[in-house]
Amino acid sequence: MRSFWSAAAAGAASVVAGVGAAELVSAFVVQNGSPVLVVGSLVIDLSPGWLKESVIGLFGTGDKSFLVSCLAVVLLVGGGLAGWLELRRPPWGRVLIAIGGAVGVLAAVTRSGAGVMDAIPSVLAALAAALLLGWLTSLLRGTRPTRVAPIGSVSRRRFVATTTGVAASGIIATVLGELASAGYRAASAARAVFRLPRPAKKAPALPAGASFDTPGLSPVVTPNAGFYRIDTALQVPGIDPQAWRLRITGKVEREVELTFAELLALPLEESYTTLTCVSNVVGGDLIGNALWLGYPIRHLLARARPVAGADMVLSKSQDGWTAGTPLEALTDGRNAILAVGMNGEPLPLEHGYPVRMVVPGLYGYVSATKWVVELEVTRFADATAYWTDRGWSARGPVKLSSRIDVPARGTQVHAGAVTVAGVAWSQHVGIGAVHVQIDGGDWLQAELADAISPDTWRQWRYSWQADPGQHTIRVRATDATGKQQIVAESDVIPDGATGLHTIQVQVV
Ligand SMILES: Nc1nc2c(c(=O)[nH]1)N[C@H]1C(S)=C(S)[C@@H](COP(=O)(O)O)O[C@H]1N2
Ligand SMILES: [Mo]
Secondary structure (H helix, E strand, O other), X not given: OHHHHHHHHXXXXXXXXXXXXXXXXXXXXXXXXXXXXXXXXXXXXXXXXXXXXXXXXXXXXXXXXXXHHHHHHHHHHHXXXXXXXXHXXXXXXXXXXXXXXXXXXXXXXXXXXXXXXXXXXHHHHHHHHHHHHHHHHHHHHHEEOOOOOXXXXXXXXXXXXXXXXXXXXXXXXXXXXXXXXXXXXXHHHHHHHOOXXXXXXXXXXXXXXXXXXXXXXOOOOOOHHHOOOOOOOOOOOOOOOOOOEEXXXXXXXXXXXEEXXXXXXXXOEEEEEEEEOOOOOOOOOOEEXXXXXXXXXXXXXXXHOEOOXXXXXXXXXXXXXXXXXXXXXXXXXXXXXXXXXXXXXXXXXXHOOOOEXXXXXXOHHHOOOOOEEEEEEEOOOOOOOOOHHHOOOOOOEOOOEEEEEEOOOOOEEOOEEEEEEEEEEOOOOOEEEEEEEXXXXXXXXXXXXXXXXXXXXXXXXXXXEEOOEEEEEEEEEEEOXXXXXXXXXXXXXXXXXXXXXXXXXXXX
């Protein structure tokens, strides 16, 4: 009897510790995979309507806490059972834990918008719990009811202390994870019920010829789920939109403060802008194009009236990150906006909810501040920003560049007509032409898809008559002013890579 309770305690403690580890990881690494919450969400999805209604009837707004409490009981009882099984019929206790982990994985990957990454916390929870259970069970098997343990055995006291320690660590980890992710969850909940206002000025419809239907070619508008993400945030800031303020400070005649409701009440405009990271290597994928909804920053700056001599706006994120943008780029009439919408949806949390900056023509590190809360009008001579303090250039105009998407690098293609296709960009200038070169031969003019605007990338394609063998393909873009892409290779640091994207293909 005594060993039954000990084994059950070991199992429950192992499960608590596994869940705790997962809660910490889901708070800091993958934001959405908390095993308890994803399973809870799966249970809600699977419950029949009458059950949901009676639970809501009984517990009102406490329905979620009731559900989480039920899951906690299931986890503890299941853990106890696993402990007992592991002592009597190893490895069935660990198998039971693995089954629990599999339920977590299933729940995690079936949530809307979830990816494989969201399965990580559940996998981790099961792994940690199984390892701990194996360890605690072997301790338990070695215990002797004597005060002084003989060689090869452990005292009962040590087993009890270890099991308690494992359970306590799990509880502490769970509490820390909860505290750390509370802001993110609150912001997610606020975003889920937020409806974007209608644009006062809609973007012109996408030109019919803006995209080629070439398989493997990047879509001309990048879906939010596939949009690259770059930031220094270990944890995505969870901002309460009700509490959000934008302050315009520094060298201005008048400080301006704006609430989220005030921003939404302004006439918002839609525009397509292609965002690029300065760390994008030649041929890299740190680039994406979206339909943004926002308000022109120049109108807000006009309210604040920058004083003479100011030439930079230091934008600040809620988490302390900063970017230094030339004042001119924010006032020269381009679509430099405070964005609240991305491809018809509220900004995803990872992309800056509730408000970020988007400035055509500049790399993200000098312009695209997510979770933006302040615009300090200042001078390049007086202020530096996060990345310029770390060796990157103060000015970051996007460099004219191009990429081959198909054939994918290193793939085999069949001899005959082969479509070579990709994208080219020179934001705020526009693309004038794209040429491809096969095996160092003549530069051949590619066909261009219609431009959405000079602020966006442009698809291109070339129909190549391919002979069998190994071939090298390069691409070179020319901008709308006739300037050609730089051929000489340079590294991404300090102000963006140059060089031509070159791929090898095997034609059979
Ligand atoms: N708050 C904050 N904003 C940020 C960053 C950051 O680290 N923190 N990174 C910038 C960089 S370097 C880029 S390239 C873009 C990327 O935006 P995305 O993640 O929405 O694609 O965001 C910019 N905005
Ligand atoms: Mo970036």
